Amino acid sequence: MSIIPWRNKRENRNGATAEEHPLARLRDEMDHLFERFWRDPWGSSFADLLPSGVGVGLRLNLAESENEVTVTAELPGVDPKDVEISVTDNLLTIRGEKKQEKEEKKRNYHYVERSFGSFHRSIPLPSSVDSNKVDAHYKNGVLTVTLQKRPEAKPKRIAVKTG
């Protein structure tokens, strides 16, 4: 079994996928970079500072809300037992393996687009996250890791008194 980077179709502006050609993907990646720069030139969103190339082949979405940070990854056909999640010093690591369904000889493949093999990815988390309060959930091929924020990092509402 070879290690193939996890391929997840990336959208382009037409809503179609741009995976057919490596150059198309590079162009997409560059577009994305510029878009992000113009949206937020001084990089106040820490995503720009992330070494996004750490690890192989697992694309993540990271969303922040008032009370938690949610990490989601698409892992269709992965046995949750084969996924290992750890948090060390505010570094979240997801590793695992996607195993191929039993393979029979005398088979004739018309299309082979799905990929199998190991994946792993490490990303730094915002310091507001409490590494002891982490919850992982796998449903319909989507892995969701929920990380609670520290109480002191949650926004406090201050009531304005009148009078």
Place this chain on the structure above:
Amino acid sequence: MSTAMTVKKQEDKLARVERARDRRTYTPNVDIIETNDEFLVLADMPGVAPDAIDIQYEQGVLTMHGKVEPRQDEEKTNWLLREYGVGDFYRSFQLGEGIDCDKIEARLKDGVMELHLPKSEANKPRKIAVKAS
């Protein structure tokens, strides 16, 4: 192995209609495997619930459409990192004739759709014994 049927991608007009919805539509990655008895289609559709998939086989054309519910409110979410998009999955194939329509079976487990399309009896390869005289 002789391929009685040709599996080829179909330029699907329907996909464009689907894209007219306000959400994006993605093309799932598939494996299509032919054995003596059937065609097996495996499609990666993460986020699709078993009751949110629609599979049709009509006049030799197989169409699959998986609906994905948004995981977050896309507009209101503060994204720290966004490396993949979430949307429906749509794909269609021309499988030709020779499928036993009544015996098509589909399963969806952990975001992978497994579709069995048994060949009709007339289409299965037969071994012809050579008699020694």
